[in-house]
Amino acid sequence: MIPCCTASPAGFNRVRFSARARAVENQCYTAVVPLIGEAAWSGSIDVNIGHAALFTPCDTGFPDDGVATAGALNEPALVFAQVDFAAIDAVRAQGAVLNHRDWAPVAPTEIVALR
Numbered sequence: 001m002i003p004c005c006t007a008s009p010a011g012f013n014r015v016r017f018s019a020r021a022r023a024v025e026n027q028c029y030t031a032v033v034p035l036i037g038e039a040a041w042s043g044s045i046d047v048n049i050g051h052a053a054l055f056t057p058c059d060t061g062f063p064d065d066g067v068a069t070a071g072a073l074n075e076p077a078l079v080f081a082q083v084d085f086a087a088i089d090a091v092r093a094q095g096a097v098l099n100h101r102d103w104a105p106v107a108p109t110e111i112v113a114l115r
Contacts, residue, residue, distance in 0.1 A: 005035045005048050012050045020066055023055040027092050027099060029068070029083055030055045036076045049074050054081045059095040061087045 002019050006012040012034075019030040034050035053070035056062040068081040092098075 001031045001033055003033045003035075004050065005039075005045060006050055007046045007048055009049065015050070016053070019053070020055045023066055024057055024059075025099060027057045027059070027095065028088060036074060051075070052077065052079045054079065054083070057088075057091055057095065059091045059097060061091060 002015060004012075004015045006015055015032060015034070019032045022028070023030040032050070032053045032055070034052060035045070035048045036050060038047045039045035051071040051073050054068040056066050056068050058064060058066040062068075068083075069079045071077045071079045
């Protein structure tokens with residue numbers, strides 16, 4: 001889960017794109033849970049933008065764009081999606097991209113002191 005509080009489109013996109021990248025890289029679900037609208041109860045938080053979303057790997061058995069569900073921008077709402085952990089296990093074992101298996105082990109390099 002990625003809670004967030006973003007006051008600009010750049011901040012919202014930074015969180016959104018990073019959450020999507022983590023879902024792809026780690027072959028997992030990521031849920032963005034933002035604060036939306038004005039936070040009148042806080043003196044340090046301004047108006048916040050974004051939308052709730054659940055992201056998936058972009059792989060076999062998942063949406064091509066990696067978006068299981070997403071709310072409307074700047075509209076406070078609950079969003080729902082089916083979470084299938086067996087599908088995560090399957091994509092990690094037999095997906096189109098096997099992130100942790102595609103790279104050969106690399107021996108640590110020798111540390112050289114600069115003089």
